[in-house]
Amino acid sequence: VDTFTAQQRSEIMRRVRSAGNRSTELSILGSLRGLGIRGWKVRPAHLPGTPDIFFPRSKTVVFLDGCFWHKCPKCFRLPSSNKTYWKSKIARNKKRDRKTSRVLRLLGFRVLRLWEHEIRQGTAIRRLLPLAVKNQSRRSRFQRPSISGRG
Ligand SMILES: [Zn+2]
Numbered sequence: 001v002d003t004f005t006a007q008q009r010s011e012i013m014r015r016v017r018s019a020g021n022r023s024t025e026l027s028i029l030g031s032l033r034g035l036g037i038r039g040w041k042v043r044p045a046h047l048p049g050t051p052d053i054f055f056p057r058s059k060t061v062v063f064l065d066g067c068f069w070h071k072c073p074k075c076f077r078l079p080s081s082n083k084t085y086w087k088s089k090i091a092r093n094k095k096r097d098r099k100t101s102r103v104l105r106l107l108g109f110r111v112l113r114l115w116e117h118e119i120r121q122g123t124a125i126r127r128l129l130p131l132a133v134k135n136q137s138r139r140s141r142f143q144r145p146s147i148s149g150r151g
Helices: 006-034 083-106 116-121 124-134 138-142
Strands: 053-055 060-065 110-115
Touching (some): 006 053, 006 060, 006 116, 060 083, 060 116, 083 110, 110 116, 110 124
Parallel strands (some): 060 110
Antiparallel strands (some): 053 060
């Protein structure tokens, strides 16, 4: 016998999933810091959809999408109970994601969405790095070692 109501179960799921999201978020932010990338902000409340990372100079926003909540084509599995509930909830999330990206692009932002599994596997930083470097300030660009090796 199920001792939780649908709402309670949903709340438990939400907590479990967001704990997972938090650790992936910390890992990508840790990678940026570790690489010495500066000039970004976390969750700017003034932007639509509150992106997870914001690079003001290159006008780029990054979303760290949980594979469950954002229906990753690779990882998403519908929970075995409350299928109807989850189906419509995830569909609503997906619709909101598309709308948010569209609005941000219309405002002139470059939008990058990274999957939770890409962060866990360490491939996300490869997609993020070129944009992060482009965003670097003039000063920190000068601090980078010369590629030609003559410097
Ligand atoms: Zn995934």
